[in-house]
Amino acid sequence: MRINDAITGAVLLAFAIGMFAYARTLPAIPGQEYGAAVFPMLIAMGLAGCGILMIASGCRHWQGAVAWNDWARTHHAWVRLAVVLALILAYILAAPILGFVPMSLVILLVFLLMMGVRWWIAAAVAVAATILIQQTFVGLLRVPLPLGLLGP
């Protein structure tokens, strides 16, 4: 999925303007000219410059706003991408409540089955990987992974 440089450039330019405007509001240190605002403002100016250059080059090679390459034409690819994004989001939202082990099993199972792995292999891999990760991080590295349902 190639977005035309002009579109990316315009987004960057808009972002840089917003960034510059925000950085101007940062409080100055009394008696000093160079405070927290200088560096972000310089970055914003650089980013705006890049945005303008990209708009110029994008307009010269304009072939529509987005050029779709092979994968982006198939809806399978989009569905798979959406599922993976949803799985990560699900972990962020649900892991504190449900805990690491159930979430890990679900994520691995769904992902493996989606990639066409046979169900019994998928189940075995999901269990084995979950145990391995749990043992490494909780047992060896003492990371308190969320316990959730398995907790007290």
Add this chain to the structure above:
Amino acid sequence: MSAIQTALGLVFQPTVLVTIFLSALFGLVVGAIPGLTATMAIALLVPVTFFMDPVPAVGAMVTCSAMAIFAGDIPGTLLRIPGTPASAAYTDEAYMMTRNGEGEIALGANLLFSVIGGLFGTVVLILSAPVLAEIALRFSSFEYFWLALLGLTCAVFIGTGSPVKGLVSLFIGLFVSTIGLNNPAGVPRFTFGNVELTGGVNFIAAMIGLFAVSEVFRFVISPRIQAGPQAVMGNLFRGWGRMMVQYWPQQLRGNVLGTIIGTLPGAGADIAAWVSYAVSKKMSRTPEKFGKGHVEGIIESTSSNNSALAGAWVPALVFGIPGDSITAVVIGVLYLKNMNPGPTIFLNNPQYIYAVFIIFILANLVMLPLGWAAIKGARTILRIPREILMPCILMFCIVGAFAINNSAFGVAVMLVFGVLGFMMEENDIPVAPCILGIVLGPTLEENFVTSMIKSDGSYLAFFERPIAGGLGVATLLVWLSPLLIMALRSRRVAFPGKG
């Protein structure tokens, strides 16, 4: 002397040695699997090293990256798919050798000259780092500002195809580095009242997103069909003596050039391999053999990419300026371990520096037997089904990003950067300058603001000290180089006879 003894004591401990061994295996497997890069191996390893003592943590990262760079040659030679970008320069050449039935010679050469290249780079590191540290002790904020800027500049102008897109990536990284309270004035910036953001964006979570999660996304949209490679049957050690004697100039040139390119801040093993392959072809007496399965260019560029790896540690240890995206991450980790890189570490904690040197030597020596085993087991490694591997990698990424601060916020950061990295790569915007920007941003800002305050706002002060002036001019020259090249080209077009 006692510092060296302390260092030996730090390294030769069962836990450290086991860590080095395991990370070597990990690096070999990840490097050998096409699509999983050396940087990704480091990204997956960092959450684990995060909880270790400094010496095993550094040991794990040094060993893992060295193994992964070498192992990238294996699928390149057997399948014509480079395992890591650093092998891409000579993949076609090595694959031609396999087709000519000389696969074991190509892989043997890769192994032998990777080890020698790594050791050469290590020797240069050991000899030059303490000397440079002496000089660096006299550096002020002006020199550090220019060094940081030079590193970022090289990353943009040398490491990428299009300087504008490289700059976009860099500015995104620099912007990310400004988020939070970590700035000279201690003002919350771009936090919008979010408590988690006041701590800044964690670079480990960002890196896992940029280098590992984006790769998972790329896999799910187009799962490639895996080809079964041939097993390597012949004797790997065949022709080692002959190659050493016949190609010693090429090898030496590869080592020297690789180390120099590695030492340049912002340019790493990938670029070293490309440059060395091109040099080898240009200087060869038989350039017509190149591209048809000739070992000469392979020797030079495989020497080069492994020596670049050690070379990249020179600016990293001495100045705290990373040579490539791997050392950028290492520097971040060193800061977390209170092993702040810079000249003072050579004075205050020389045992750590010696420990790093010893680990480098160990890592390159252990590459010989383990690399041999990896080549022999290549068929099995390359057959690991990707559709089983990728879900496990994703789960590992999630847990790794979570573990850094024990909060789901890390996972959210990882997700955002995963999507960002995916979109950037789809549009040919390189990712490496972004991670360098995130890591170097605070250094750049701090030294810039300090210098501006010291000089009372005069830009001339940035050029007044001799070393600062030299670095400044060098940086400006790199900035102007695209314009100079364009001017030269247009002259050539205008006066074709004089080209």
